[in-house]
Amino acid sequence: MNHQPATAERDLPSLNSPRFVGRDDELRELLGALAHPPAVVLVEGEAGIGKSRLIREMLDRPEVLGRRALTAACPPFLNALTLAPVVDAVQQGVTGLEGLELSPLAGTLRPLFPEWTTVLPPAPEVLTDAGAARHRLMRALAELLDQLRVEVLVVEDVHWADDATVDFLLFIAFRPATRISLVLSYRPEDLPVGSPLARLSSRPAADGGHARITLGALGVAETSELVSSMLGGEHVSAGFAALLYERTDGLPLALEESVRLLRDRADLIRQHDAWIRRPLDDIAVPVTIRDAVTERAGRLGPHAQRILAAAAVLGEPVAEATLVEVAALPAGPAVTYIDEALSGGLLFEDGNGRIAFRHVLAARAVYDTISGRERRAAHRRAGEALSARRQPPVARLAHHFRQAGDTARWSQYAEQAADLALASGDHHAAVSFLHELLADEELPGTVKTRLVQKLPIYAFTGHVGLAQVVRTLSAVLDNETLAVHERAEVRAQLGAMLMQVGEYGEGAAELERAIPDLARRVDAAKAMVVLGRAGGADVPAATHRRWLDGAARLMDGAIPAEDRASLQVDIATGLLAMGERSGWSVGAQLLDDPGMSHVHRGRGLLNLGDAAMSWGRHAEARERLTSAIEWAEQHGHQRLGDMARETMVHLDWYEGRWTGLVERSAALASLEEEPVIWLDSVLVGALFEAVCGSGAAAEEKLRTVMAEGDRRGIEDLPLEPAAALARMRLGEKRTGEALELTERPMAVVAAKGTWLWAREIAPVRVEALMAADRESEATGLVDAFADGLGNCDAPSALAALDSCRAVLIEGRGEFGRAAAAWERAAAAWEALPQPYEALLARHRQGACMLAHGEHAAALPLLSGVHDSLVELGAQRDAAAVGRTLRAHGASARPVWRGGRRGYGDQLSPRELEVARLMLGGLTTPEIAQLLSRSPKTVAAQLNSAMRKYGVSSRTALAVGLTQAGITPAEY
Incomplete structure (x- = not known):
């Protein structure tokens, strides 16, 4: 085809909007997933690939037209306001909330929908905990969508979504009994590293449609x-x-x-070089788009071009009046200019009469052509226009005034945006705004001191990292205009943050320098509590204890009750982490206080439950953790609930409740944005793999946890994975590697004097030393362990000490005494209960009895150990016991090598466990809670038991069980 330049408009061919081409299969897949609500559909592809067109086609199909759908778009702002896309979608798609049956929880939505405060319930009490505040906000917004009968929520450009919006989408996707289908579009290349959005594709809902559509x-x-x-x-x-x-x-x-x-x-x-795709963050537009958009825009008149420039500066759909104001055009003839701009095909008008660019790349191309002077002026006009709204969009105003060079108004709105993000529980967004303010050289030092106090220390994920904030705070300290107490406040924040990134020594030094100059007692007490946490490899426990005692002495009536409660939780936690028995009385006194707030009670339950597990007080740990989970569900505290559930998973590992453990641990391991939860769940998964699965997979995970513990300066974190890995090496007769793995962890325990931490690492270290013929060192370590525990009566540490002593005696060849020592250790582990460790001790007891010539008593003991290990799922250990039995002429039950165990018409151990609890009068939910299983799993196990007994009711099953001599379980 040879095209000649046209001489008149009539010579040009008519131009239509493109037909929907090449996406029929993708549309069928999308609609197929939506046919099974609640569905989750991810539409991914690079900029300009047709994601929005596919979604528009979906919304226009009869299958979807009859369903209530809301469409949201994430704006390309660095600091998007909390939940802005969903909030805008509701505001544009709903005329009002009258007639809705909203619970008191909906009062949380007042900051997001100030125009509806007359119909929203009163605001509930303020939650100081970020996780609790954010989760409550999500529950309220989900309730609003439910009341509005929303069936499909479309969110486009999720790669630009603020953290709270992503969290809300995950909340909707994984919420029990949700009826909202999600359709999300994004550019995979522009997703932040480690984006939690991956969880939606890695963990599809079992009962809803699911599709991940990649457009090419x-x-x-x-x-x-x-x-x-x-x-x-x-x-x-x-x-x-x-x-x-x-x-x-x-x-x-x-x-x-x-x-x-x-x-x-x-x-x-004209043909350019090959297409080069660059992310939008590079402020570059593909050559083809840039040239096409520039030339098309150039064919418009100057006033229409001003409309285009205004739309590019605004970067979001706006009303005509706003567009005209930013373009600085007279209102009268502006309609003509808007029509001309629309006719060029670069802009579009949505169903609400708002105008925006049809494609982001086109907007970027136009924005890049605007001169710096005019761009600043247009941003200022945009800020003035948006600030006149009844409810100004503070995050967007901060963006526009910053681009306009108006520092005063930028800082005003950025701080307001940070405050709103904090009030909504979106601490990540708050950090972004506050960090930008603190990094500005023109901002006065006194203002920065105030802003520093707003920084949430533990919320650093996303595009602003903790290391960046640390550098910024260091620069703030160089401001010579700061008063002494202001400098101390900044220094205390800096010290706490340095400790968060693993720079314990430097952070502790900053905190110690800050304490004498802090004006408020509560600030000094908080700094002392941070120093009282057992960190730093070479800081003795006695030093931490002195700081905790100092904080306790400061807690009088001058400190507000809420702060006192928070500090008491931290003091009890710090004492118990170091093996100090006094922590239990502090914790008990704390939970007995009827005036304690809900937030601190929940944190206290979690921390005391975790401490009880570490001490080996398992029954108390389960009680506290169960209460913490119930509290989290009652008060909408997602993060605390997840932490309690993960600790419960760890407790179940110790107690041998291994059914479903891998799945539960893997589900929590997907919470990469919560490092504490993620690391502990990875650890539990690795411990299970080490015993029941792949040694190679276990080693990789164990080393990951060890490395992360070292990187983050969490001194006690590497102990358990190092012990597990060293135990694997001892089983492979690689003594040197076991010694290397245990050397530094054991040295940290000894240097700090936190001998409670030795419960995992000491027995393996003693074993390695004895295997290397270093008996004197092993003896010295056992003596130091016993002396270091002092009055610490932690059952787990005492059981570990019994195992250490048994290793010593066995290593000396005193097999009769060793058998008795292993029997004591086994009994100690059984009392916790910690059945896997108990069975390993019984195995060693039986082996020592054989070595001592007690075959008649040893073989039945070992046979029972073998069967119990098989039942537990510890195949490798069971195989080792089986080899010992066969070497002495005894038979061993075959070890299960994988796949489904067959029990024929007999109840499996898990079915029997559930059936006995049912006989005791517990309901399905009560059994599920007691065993930490889902009600669905418990119901399936009871149904299986009924099938095997040939009955159709639980009453008939109870009769059959009783006739078979099965007794109710004690609980």
């Missing part, structure tokens, strides 16, 4: 079809289509823009 480029044939549809069905030669395909790589947006320019010029666009 169009082929040559599809390119020809799309171009033809725009040219009124005109035939397109193969050569023409191939040329367009070659220069656009089949990107639908690039094809569409090229065809529009072809029509405008009546000629072929």
Whole structure:
């Protein structure tokens, strides 16, 4: 085709919007998933690939038209306001909330919907805990969507979503009994590293539709079809289509823009070099789009071009009046200019009369052509226009005034945006705003001191890292205008943050320098509590104890009750972590206080439950953790609930409740944004793998946890994985590696004097030393362990000490005494209960009895150990016991090597456990809670038991169980 320049408008071919081309399979997949609500559909692809068009086609199909759908779009702002896309979608799609049956929880929505405060319930009490506040906000917003009967929530450009929006989408997707289907579009290359959005594809809901649709480029044939549809069905030669395909790589947006320019010029666009895709953050637009948009915009009149520039500066759909004001055009003839701009095809008008660019890349291309002076002026006009709204969008105002160079108004709105983010529980967004303010050299030092106090120390994920904030605070300290107490406040924050990134020594030094100059007692007490946490490899426990005692002495009536409660939780936690018995009385006194707030009670339950597990007080740990989970569900505290559930998983590992453990641990391990939860769940999964699965997989995970503990400066974190890995090496007769793995962890325990921490590492270290013929060192370590525990009566540490002593005696060849020592150790582990460790001790007891010639007593003991290990799932250990039995002429039950165990018409151990609890009068939910299983799993196990007994009711099952001599379980 040879196109000549057109001489008149009538010579140009008519130009249509492109037909929906090349996406039929994807549309069928999308609609198929939505046919099974609640569905989760992820639509991914690069900019301009056709994600929005696919979604528009979906919304226009009869299958979806009859369902209530809300469409949200995430704006390309660095600091998006909390939940802004969903809030905007509700505001645009709903006229009001009258007639809705909203619970008191909906009062939490007042900061997000100030225009509806007259119909929203009163605001509930303020929660100081970020996780609790955010989760409560999500529950309230989900309730609002439910009341509005929303069935499909579409969120486009999720790669730009604020953290709270992503969390809300995950909350909706994994909420029990949800009826809202999600359709999310995003660019995978622009997703933040480690984005939690991956959880939606890695953990699809079992009872809803699920699809992950990746849009690719169009082929040559599809390119020809799309171009033809725009040219009124005109035939397109193969050569023409191939040329367009070659220069656009089949990107639908690039094809569409090229065809529009072809029509405008009546000629072929000159061929550029190969298409280069760059992320938008590079402030670069692909050459084809840039040239096409620039030339099309250049064909418009100067006033229409001002409309385009205003739309590019605003970067979001806005009303005509706002667009005209930012363009600085007279209102009267502006309608004509808007119509001209719309006719150019770069802008579109949505169903609410708002105008915006049809494609982000086109907007970026126009924005890049605006001179710096005019760009600043347009941003200022945008800020003035938006600030006149009844409810100003403070995050967008901060963006516009910063681009305008108006520091005073930028800082005003950025701080307001940070405050609103904090009030909504979105601490990540707050950190972004506050960090930008603190990094500004023009901001006065006194203002920065106030802002520093707002920084949430433990919320540093996303695009602003903790290391960046630490550098910024260090620069703030260099401000010579700060008063002494102001400098101390900044220094205390800096010290706490340095300790968070593993720089314990430097952080502790900053805190110690800050304490004497802090003006408020509560600030000094908080700094002392931070120093009282057992960190730093070479800081003795006695030093931490002195700081905790100092904080306790400061807690009088001058400190507000809420702060006192928070400090008491921290003091009890710090004492118990170091093995100080006094921590239990502090904790008990704390929980007995009727005036204690809900937030601190929940944290106290979690921390005391975790401490009880570490001490080996398992019954108390389960009671506290169960209460913490119930508290979290009652008060909507997602993070605390997840932490309690993960600690419960760890407790179940210790207690041998291994059914479903891998799945529960893996589910929590997907919470990468919560490092404490993630690391502990990875650890539990690795411990299970080490005993029941792949040694190679276990080693990788164990080393990951050890490395993360070292990197983050969490001194006690590497102890358990190091012990597990060293135990694997001892089993492989690689003594040198076991010694190497245990050397530094054991040295940290000894240097700090936190001998409670030795419960995992000491027995393995003693074993390695004895295997290396270093008996004197092993003896010295056992003596130091016993002396170091002092009055610490932690059952887990005492059981570990019994195991250490048994290793010593066995290593000396005193097999009769060793058998008795191992029997004591086994009994101690059984009392916790910690059945896996108990069975390993019984195995060693039996082996020592054989070595001492007590075959008649040893073989039945070992046979029972073998069967119990098989039942537990510890195949490798069971195989080792089996080899010992066979070597002495006894038979061993075959070890299960994987796959489903077959029990025939007999109840499996898990079915029997559930059935006995049912006989005791417990309901399915009560059994599920007691065993930490889902009600669905318990119901399935009871149904299986009924099938095996040939009955159809639980009453008949109870009769059959009783006749079979099965007794109710004690609980």
